[in-house]
C-alpha cells in the first residue's frame with residue numbers, strides 16, 4: 049500500500065474506466081462498520097419510502113447508514129435518482145432522469161418534521177437537462193422546510209450547475225440556506241478521470257459566488273482521499289478553498305462502490321487523516337472533519353453547531369480587538 053505521505057512515486061498514468069474492473073481491495077479494519085439492524089433504522093427507511101424520497105445514504109451505498117439512520121439522520125437526494133453525469137466515483141444511476149416531482153419539496157419538509165431534525169442535509173443528482181439545473185427545486189425545498197419546521201437548520205449540497213451557475217447560486221442564496229456545500233471531490237489533476245463532466249475552477253468559483261451573495265451563509269466543501277492524489281496537491285486544494293473563503297472542510301476515504309468504478313489507490317490511515325486535519329485548521333478553516341468515514345453529511349448537525357459557535361467566538365474576538373483600537 050502506498051502511503052498518502054509518500055511523495056517519491058511519480059503520478060500514475062490515468063486509466064480508462066474499462067481498465068478498472070478489478071475486484072475491490074480488502075478494506076482495513078478502520079473502515080469496517082456494523083450492519084444496519086436497529087428499529088430506528090427501519091423506521092427511517094419506511095418513512096422515506098412512504099414519502100417517495102430518495103436518499104444519498106442508500107444510492108451512494110454509504111458505509112455510515114446504520115449509524116446515521118439509527119439516529120434518524122438521513123440525507124435526502126432530490127430531483128430523482130438518475131443523474132445526467134457519470135462520475136467515476138459515484139454509485140448513482142446515470143441516464144435520462146424523470147420529470148421533477150412537484151410534491152417533493154413538501155415531502156422533504158414533512159420528513160424533516162417527522163424525523164425531528166434540528167439540521168437537515170439536502171442534496172441532488174446533477175440535472176443538466178433542466179433549464180435551471182434544478183436550482184428552483186432547491187429553492188422550493190428550502191421554503192417548504194422553513195414553513196413546516198422553522199427551527200430546523202438547512203444544509204444543501206448542490207451540483208455545479210454547469211453553464212447556469214450564477215443564476216442558480218443567486219436564487220438559492222436568496223432562499224437562505226444555513227450552509228451551502230459544494231464538493232471539489234478531488235485534486236484538479238484527477239478531474240479528467242474522476243469527475244470528467246466538471247471543471248475544478250468552475251466549482252471553486254461557485255463557492256466564491258455563494259460568499260459574494262451572502263457572506264453569512266457558511267460554505268463547506270470536501271474531498272475524497274485514496275484516489276491517487278499527492279499530499280502537496282491536497283494542501284493546494286485547501287489553499288484554493290481558503291482563497292474562496294470556504295468555512296468547513298471535509299476529508300474522507302474514497303471507497304469503490306463496484307468494480308466498474310475508480311479503484312482505491314490508497315487506504316489512508318486515521319493518523320494521516322488527523323495530520324491533514326491539523327494542516328487544515330492551521331490554514332484557517334472554521335471547522336474540519338477528517339477521518340476515513342467522514343462524508344459530507346456525516347455528523348453534519350453537530351459540526352454545524354460547532355462551526356456556528358466558532359464563528360461567534362471569532363466575531364466576538366474581532367469586535368473586542370476593534371474596541372481596543374478605538375479606546
Ligand code: SF4
Nearest residue numbers: 105110113116345346
Ligand atoms: S454519512 Fe451522510 S450519506 Fe452517509 S448515511 Fe450518514 S447521512 Fe447518509
